[in-house]
Amino acid sequence: MASNKLKTQATEEGNVSYKRNVVLSIVNLATQEINGVASLSSTAVSRLKRLFNNNYHRGVIIEFVDNAVYVDVFINVLFGFSVRDVAFRVQENIKSSIESMTDFKVEAINVNVTGVVFTEVETASII
Numbered sequence: 503m504a505s506n507k508l509k510t511q512a513t514e515e516g517n518v519s520y521k522r523n524v525v526l527s528i529v530n531l532a533t534q535e536i537n538g539v540a541s542l543s544s545t546a547v548s549r550l551k552r553l554f555n556n557n558y559h560r561g562v563i564i565e566f567v568d569n570a571v572y573v574d575v576f577i578n579v580l581f582g583f584s585v586r587d588v589a590f591r592v593q594e595n596i597k598s599s600i601e602s603m604t605d606f607k608v609e610a611i612n613v614n615v616t617g618v619v620f621t622e623v624e625t626a627s628i629i
């Protein structure tokens with residue numbers, strides 16, 4: 503499914519359509535809200551995989567199966583933060599954000615930590 507496609511959900515009152523970018527924006531914001539996340543990692547997936555995977559966009563892979571959403575997010579963590587705690591909080595925040603803002607059910611959120619950033623200045627060069 504390309505990034506500009508709509509995902510439609512049937513409700514009792516009618517249909518609700520979400521552009522893929524809406525869910526992508528929710529995931530991006532929910533990830534960056536977590537203290538300890540330096541940035542989303544856009545270099546985590548090989549170039550070849552990025553070319554042929556329409557579900558990948560700037561550190562996030564989203565797949566829709568019926569009313570369920572599967573999310574893979576690739577992040578860099580700031581030095582001094584517990585990687586396990588940051589990853590867990592990212593999972594919780596993404597799940598609660600998607601489920602509260604849409605009618606989708608989050609089935610899985612895979613947080614892939616691709617690097618550790620030692621200073622805030624390095625963050626700009628990674629993105």
